[in-house]
Structures are given as C-alpha cells and as structure tokens.
Amino acid sequence: MMRRTLTALTLNCLFWLSAATVHAVTQIEPSEAQADTARELVEQLEKRHYAKLHYDENLSTAHLENYIDSLDGGKMFFTQADVAEFRKYAATTENDFSSGNLGVGFMIFNRFAERLEARLTRVVETLPERYAAMDFTVDEDFVINGEKRTWAMDSDELEERWRKHLKNQALSLRLADKDEEDIASVLSKRYQRQLKRVAQYNAQDVFQVYANALTELYDPHSNYLSPRRSENFNINMSLSLEGIGAVLQSDDDYTKVARIVAAGPADKQGDLKPSDRIVAVGQGEEGPMEDVIGWRLDEVVDLIRGPKDSTVRLSVMPGTPGAATEERKTIKIVRNTVKLEEQSAQKRVLELPAGDDTIKVGVIDIPAFYIDFDAMRRGDDDYKSTTRDVGRLLEELQTEGVDGVIIDLRNNGGGSLQEANELTGLFIEYGPTVQIRHSSRRVWRDGKRLRSAYYEGPLVVMINRLSASASEIFAGAIQDYERGIIVGDRSFGKGTVQTMVPLKEGQLKVTESKFYRISGDSTQHRGVVPDITFPSMFNAEEIGESSLDHALAWDQINPVRHRRYGDLDAVIPELAALFDERKKDNAELNYLxxxxxxxxxxxxxxxxxxxxxxxxxxxxxxxxxxxxxxxxxxxxxxxxxxxxxxxxxxxxxxxxxxxxxAAADADPDENKDEVDDVLLTEAGHILVDTLLMREPSYAVNAKKKD
Structure with missing residues (x-):
C-alpha cells in the first residue's frame, strides 16, 4: 500500500467520466510571491538539508514524477498518453522550478482539476442508476493498491477501473451493514463534497502540492507549509490543543492515526489505536456523522478540533489484527488539552517469584520527555521535568526495597532532547549520551559532563515501535554503556532533527541534523534493536520511519570512547533462552x-x-x-x-x-494497574533472571530482606 504522508490532495475516490462531458474550470495561475518562494525553497533545501541533494536533472525528473503521483497516486485519472505528455517537460523542469517558473506544475494541476470536476459531476448525476445496476454475484476483483496499477492505456480502461472502484465502495458499505436504501445517498454526498472542494482550490493549494512533491524527495519530515498551514502547524501535526490528542497522517483516501499523544483525551478514552483509519466524524452526542473518506488531512483536522469539553465521535476502520476492512467502530471522545502533570512519570512495584521467594521490581512509566521551560526560566525551584520526577521516583522505589528497576518507554514519542540526556545521567556516572551531526558535517556531543551519584542497580528498559526520538536516544545510550538490558520491539527509527525556515510565502520545515549513538550508529531508520525481542502488535510496514517513502538511511560515524558498566553481551543469550522457554507455556504471550x-x-x-x-x-x-x-x-x-x-x-x-x-473522568493510571500487562511482567522476569544469574543466592536473600 502507498505509505506517503501527504497533506496534499487525496482525490482518488473517482468513478466514471463521459468523454463528451466538458467543463470549463477556472485556470489557476501562480503568483509572483510563489515564484520567489520556489527559488528560496530550492536554495534552502540545497543549503540546509542534511542529505545535501542538488536540484539537478535527476532530482528535477524525480520531482515531476512525484508530483504526478501526488495528484493521481491511484492511477485513476491520467492515461499513459497524459503522463507521456507531462514527461516531455522533464528536461526543462530543472531550470524552471529553481528559477521560479511554475508554469508546468500549474498546467498539470489545471488539467487534473478540469477532468476531476467533470468526473465527479458525472458520478453525482449517475450514481443512483449505477448502483441499481451493480451485480454483487459476479466474480471479479479490484486492485486496491494504487502502486500495483499501471497507467491506463485509454479512457475505456479508466472507465472500467472506475466502475470497479465505485462498486468496491458500495460493497464496503453493504458489508458494514449500511441500509440498502442509504448506500447511493452516502456515496453521492461523498462525491458532492469532493466536487464542492474542487471549486475551492487556489494557488496556495497547487503550490503546496508542487513544492512538497520536491521536499519529500529529501526526506518525509521536510515539508513546505503554506501560509494557512503555517498558522495551524502545531494543531495539524498533533491535535493536543483542544482536540483529541492524536497525530494523524494521510494514507491514500483515508486519515490514519499515526500516534496517540500520551495522557491526551484519546489516550485516556482508550479505544482509538495507531493504524486506525477515520472514515467519518460527528459532533456532539448525536450529531450526524460526516463521511471524510477522500478528504484532505487539514480538513479532517479542522473537523476533529473543537472547544474544550465538547464531544466528537469518530467512526473508524480498526487497524487491529483480524479486523475486516469493512468493520467499523464508533468512538466518542471528549476534547481537552494535554496537561503537563498528566504526562508525568509514574511508578509501581511488581512482586515476582524467584523460586519460593519474591523479588520486588520497580517500574517507572515515562509517557513523554517533558520539561516546564517557562517555570525553569522563571527560576522556580520545583519546576517539572522528566529527570526530576524520575529521580524522585527512583529514591522512593529504593526506599521501598526494590531489587531492580524497569524504565517503560513504550509509546513514548519523544520530546525534550535535554531531558533524554539528563535522564541518562541518572544511570551513569558521567559521559556522552548522543552525537548530533549537522548538515555541515560538524558533530556535537552532549551528555553528563560531571561525575555524580547515579542509580547502580539492575536495569531493564522497555521499548516498542512507537518509542521514538528522545526515547531512542535514552535507550541507545543505556544499551551502548551496557548499563541495562533493552527489551521489546524495534523502536520507531526517527533520528533526525528539523528546523523551521521562513520563506517569502509560508515556511519550510527542513531536516538539518541527524542523531547518532555514542557507538557511532544512527538511530535513523533502523531504530534501537532490543537485546530481547517481544511480540509486537505494530506492523512495521505501516508504522515507523522505515514505512515512510524517502526516509534517510541508517549509517554510522566515529564512535566515542565510553565506559561499559557490565558484560551484558555474555548474559543476554542465556536470558533470551530463558525467555523463549518461558514463552512456550505462557498463554498470554502466545496470544500476542x-x-x-x-x-x-x-x-x-x-x-x-x-x-x-x-x-x-x-x-x-x-x-x-x-x-x-x-x-x-x-x-x-x-x-x-x-x-x-x-x-x-x-x-x-x-x-x-x-x-x-470509558467515562471521560476515568483514571487511566488506575485502569492500567488493573490490567495484567504480560509484556511488563515478562520484562520483570528478565530482570529477575539477571539478578539470579549474577547472584545465585539472591533468591535466598530476598526473603530475608523482607
């Protein structure tokens, strides 16, 4: 499936166009400001981007191809003849775009919009009779993966493709138990909404698609933001401000959940999951559900946003294992803000068997790397930060007599780089924690510069596919220092740093630096590979840096000399063997x-x-x-x-x-404590195994300590 994260136009929900139907669509022309912006864009990408790509003939050709694909990735609109005509301009695109000549891009878009309006008009006009004529007993297939399609030879082939597309849309509604008499109406409203948006396209929309067709060739985190998107950047990327607390992305015709913001409304409610696809949005307790298939990402974001304490209802296609593509579930979420104190680290204690005795294991759950910068700047002595909270929790756990500690970073999407470095300092005496390589190829090192006391006890760090950025820096440092054992799933793999650059019109978010571990390995693309791998409920083909088109590659730089606190490489094979043996009889693990x-x-x-x-x-x-x-x-x-x-x-x-x-005021931490977390328990068993391997008499002493 296509995995490009686009904020462009997702307009592949098309069906049939009469060759005789001709519509006069207003031609959109570029502005002088956009011409200047194009020149600036190329200049800044070449100058600042980490990849150091130049807008030469090869890149300009790829830009044109990607632009065509951005408009018609499903290959439901253009024919082979259209594409061949567009490709004739490849030789001139290199000089045109970089010099501010946007004529080719706007010409292609105007052609696209012209045919799009005609097709959607025809869909709306003929939908009832088309649906009435559909025979769902015929054995025929429809290719749903646009990347597996070729450009249609002619209009007849396109019409057949669109016939099947609309039939598949109708069948999906039938299988979702939609009332028979409502199916044609639902589809008609879907296409009427798309038709209405055609008339709303403006030069900013066109330039944004054209510009991002270039920026995403550098990497998926470099984007051009039009003036409108610049104003709503934080909200578009994360609906944590008077929203639901979810990071969304476009996935073909759908809006897909990429990540749930820790301690946000969706996280507390508990039903919305990564990979779920939002197909309809309703306002309030009983407002009508508005179909959002084929909508632009920013339009879906605007619909989901709303005042604090108001309710939004989402109809989603579950991304969970075993869910059918036609399955739907309705999720009701009360909008709210994400409060810093609700993202605070929390502790608990596991009591695990060791022979006939019990060993206490402390668990510190860190949902995000946070710091109250405003309070810190004011000079408040008790400002909140991840490191301060974890330091306090470590002291409390040691007072409670725990024999080891688990740091749970599952679903932690990152946050403050400063806090990732500071937190690592709680577990090592001193030394570097991360290397940052700028596009200039200059390398900075950051970490704990002064020797001081640190927690020296046994340590396990849990990660999963949604552990990203700052989480990967911390986990990678702990692994490189051999300070603790990393368990779970391979992490997300986001090892890049972006900066915002103002342009003549809008802004450029550009990847300017890259993170490297003290071992010299990048966290980019590959992520942190656990020492002991747990079953993962996340599909790496759908979630993670490696699932994104044009992601920067994994590589290495020179390592930094550093201390190794334990010969963990010698014990990990045995720990993994014990885990595998235990897994055979563990019903919960086998279930996963x-x-x-x-x-x-x-x-x-x-x-x-x-x-x-x-x-x-x-x-x-x-x-x-x-x-x-x-x-x-x-x-x-x-x-x-x-x-x-x-x-x-x-x-x-x-x-x-x-x-x-769940009730909006339910306590998520209380619910979490009641859930039997098989993976967390297994992490505890691995920590106990480590204790017993290092000190065989530990089980005997454990009971005496109590």
Whole structure:
C-alpha cells in the first residue's frame, strides 16, 4: 500500500467520466510571491538539508514524477498518453522550478482539476442508476493498491477501473451493514463534497502540492507549509490543543492515526489505536456523522478540533489484527488539552517469584520527555521535568526495597532532547549520551559532563515501535554503556532533527541534523534493536520511519570512547533462552504471537473480490481465526470459551458505558494497574533472571530482606 504522508490532495475516490462531458474550470495561475518562494525553497533545501541533494536533472525528473503521483497516486485519472505528455517537460523542469517558473506544475494541476470536476459531476448525476445496476454475484476483483496499477492505456480502461472502484465502495458499505436504501445517498454526498472542494482550490493549494512533491524527495519530515498551514502547524501535526490528542497522517483516501499523544483525551478514552483509519466524524452526542473518506488531512483536522469539553465521535476502520476492512467502530471522545502533570512519570512495584521467594521490581512509566521551560526560566525551584520526577521516583522505589528497576518507554514519542540526556545521567556516572551531526558535517556531543551519584542497580528498559526520538536516544545510550538490558520491539527509527525556515510565502520545515549513538550508529531508520525481542502488535510496514517513502538511511560515524558498566553481551543469550522457554507455556504471550501472525496474513492484500458472498466468507474466516485465538487463551486461563467475539466478557460493561467508551473522568493510571500487562511482567522476569544469574543466592536473600 502507498505509505506517503501527504497533506496534499487525496482525490482518488473517482468513478466514471463521459468523454463528451466538458467543463470549463477556472485556470489557476501562480503568483509572483510563489515564484520567489520556489527559488528560496530550492536554495534552502540545497543549503540546509542534511542529505545535501542538488536540484539537478535527476532530482528535477524525480520531482515531476512525484508530483504526478501526488495528484493521481491511484492511477485513476491520467492515461499513459497524459503522463507521456507531462514527461516531455522533464528536461526543462530543472531550470524552471529553481528559477521560479511554475508554469508546468500549474498546467498539470489545471488539467487534473478540469477532468476531476467533470468526473465527479458525472458520478453525482449517475450514481443512483449505477448502483441499481451493480451485480454483487459476479466474480471479479479490484486492485486496491494504487502502486500495483499501471497507467491506463485509454479512457475505456479508466472507465472500467472506475466502475470497479465505485462498486468496491458500495460493497464496503453493504458489508458494514449500511441500509440498502442509504448506500447511493452516502456515496453521492461523498462525491458532492469532493466536487464542492474542487471549486475551492487556489494557488496556495497547487503550490503546496508542487513544492512538497520536491521536499519529500529529501526526506518525509521536510515539508513546505503554506501560509494557512503555517498558522495551524502545531494543531495539524498533533491535535493536543483542544482536540483529541492524536497525530494523524494521510494514507491514500483515508486519515490514519499515526500516534496517540500520551495522557491526551484519546489516550485516556482508550479505544482509538495507531493504524486506525477515520472514515467519518460527528459532533456532539448525536450529531450526524460526516463521511471524510477522500478528504484532505487539514480538513479532517479542522473537523476533529473543537472547544474544550465538547464531544466528537469518530467512526473508524480498526487497524487491529483480524479486523475486516469493512468493520467499523464508533468512538466518542471528549476534547481537552494535554496537561503537563498528566504526562508525568509514574511508578509501581511488581512482586515476582524467584523460586519460593519474591523479588520486588520497580517500574517507572515515562509517557513523554517533558520539561516546564517557562517555570525553569522563571527560576522556580520545583519546576517539572522528566529527570526530576524520575529521580524522585527512583529514591522512593529504593526506599521501598526494590531489587531492580524497569524504565517503560513504550509509546513514548519523544520530546525534550535535554531531558533524554539528563535522564541518562541518572544511570551513569558521567559521559556522552548522543552525537548530533549537522548538515555541515560538524558533530556535537552532549551528555553528563560531571561525575555524580547515579542509580547502580539492575536495569531493564522497555521499548516498542512507537518509542521514538528522545526515547531512542535514552535507550541507545543505556544499551551502548551496557548499563541495562533493552527489551521489546524495534523502536520507531526517527533520528533526525528539523528546523523551521521562513520563506517569502509560508515556511519550510527542513531536516538539518541527524542523531547518532555514542557507538557511532544512527538511530535513523533502523531504530534501537532490543537485546530481547517481544511480540509486537505494530506492523512495521505501516508504522515507523522505515514505512515512510524517502526516509534517510541508517549509517554510522566515529564512535566515542565510553565506559561499559557490565558484560551484558555474555548474559543476554542465556536470558533470551530463558525467555523463549518461558514463552512456550505462557498463554498470554502466545496470544500476542498468534495475533501478530493473523495481522501479517492480511498485511499484503493488494486486491479484493467484488463478489459479496466471497467477501463475507473471507471476513467470517478472519473472525473465526480471531475467535479461535481468543478461546485458546481463555482455555489456558481456565475460562469458558466464547461462541463469538460479540460474547466477550466486556460486552455488558461496554453496553453500559456508551458503546464501550470509558467515562471521560476515568483514571487511566488506575485502569492500567488493573490490567495484567504480560509484556511488563515478562520484562520483570528478565530482570529477575539477571539478578539470579549474577547472584545465585539472591533468591535466598530476598526473603530475608523482607
């Protein structure tokens, strides 16, 4: 599937165009300010970007190709003849764009908009009779992965492609149990909304698509922001300000959840997950659901935003394993702000068996790397920061007599680089923690500069695919110093630093530096690889830096001399063997492994059947597999099997909590404590194994300490 993160136009929801239909669309022309901005854009990219790419013939050709793909990535609009005509301009694009001549880009867009309006008009005019004529008993397939399609030979091939596309849209609504009489109306409103937006396109929209077709060739985090997007940059990237607290991205026709903001409204509510795709948005408790398939990302963001304490309802296609593509769930979230104190590190204590005795393991959950810069600048003595909070929690845990500590960085998307460095300093005597290489190729090193006391006890760090940026710096440093054992899933892999550059019109967010570990390894693309790998519920093809087009590659620079606190390489193989042995009889771990396998079965689907019976049978097969996996877990726990997934124990509770939605004022930390976290428990067992391997008499002494 296409994984490009675009804030451009996602307009691939098209069906049929009569060759005789001609519409006069207002031609959009570039402004002088945009010509100046294009020149500045190229200059700043060449000067500042880490990749040091020059806008030469090769890059300008790739720019043109990417621009065409940005407009019609699904290959549902242009024919081979169109593309061949556009490619004739490749030889001149190098000089044109860099000198501010935007004629080619605007010409291509005007052609696109012209045909788009004609097609959408025809869809709206003919949709009822087209739907009435659809035969869902015919055996035919539709390629849903645009990257697997070729450019259509002619208009006849395009019309057939669009016929299947609309049929697939209708079938998806049928399988989602949409009322038969409402399906044509739902689709008609979807295309009417898209048709309305065609008339709203302006020169800023066109230039933004054209410019970002270039910036994303440098890397996926470099973007041109038009004046409107510049004003709403923080909200567009993270709906944490009077929103739901989720980072969103475009994924073909859908708005997909990339990450949930720790301690935000969506995180507290608990049902919205990474990889979920938002298909409709409703306002308030009972407002009508507005279909948002095919909408631009910024338009969906605007719809989800709203006043604090107001309610938004999201209809989503679950990204969870085993979920059918037609499955829908409705999630109700009360909008709010993310408060710093709610992102604070929290502690708990696990009591784990060691033979006949018990060993206490402290757990510190760090949802983000935060610091109250304003309070710090004011000189407040008790300003909040990750390092200050964790330092206090470490002291409390040691007072409570824990024998080791787990730092839980799962789902921690990063934050303050300063705090990542400071936090590492709580676990080492002194030394560097990160290297930062600028586009000038100059390298800076940061870390703990003075010797001081530090926590010397056993340490395990938990990461997963959503642990990113500052989390990766901390985990990588702990691993390089051999100060602790890293467990979990390979981290996100974002090892780049962006800066904002003002332009004549709008701004450029450009990747200017790159993070490197003290070992010399980059955290970019590859992320931090755990010493012991746990089952992952996140599909690396959908989430993580490696899933993004044109991500900068992993590489190395010179290492920094540093101390190694323990010969962990010598014990990790044995710890991994003990984990593998324990996993065989662990029903909860096996449940996760089977869920991952089920998810992978559906991860590479490029085409779907348009036969309703076949689609229903396929969905039933997936649901049966998911039910079998759930019942194997229940059997291992001594629980009664379910007749269907709808009979889950949580059904009665869900029914009484408004479609399974937790109360807005529920305490997430309290709920988390009640959940049996199998991975956290397993991390605790690994820490206990480490203690017993290093000190075999530890289990005997543990009971005496109590």
């Amino acid at each position: 492994v089977e869920q991952v396998s089920l998810a992978n079965d559906d991860s590479d689907v490029d085409s779907v059947s348009l036969n309703e019976a076949v689609r229903r049978a396929r969905r039933e097969t997936r649901m049966s597999k998911a039910l079998a996996i759930e019942n194997r877990r229940r059997s291992a726990r001594g629980e009664e099997p379910l007749a269907s997934l709808d009979d889950d124990d949580r059904g009665e509770e869900d029914e009484n909590s408004s479609d399974g939605l």
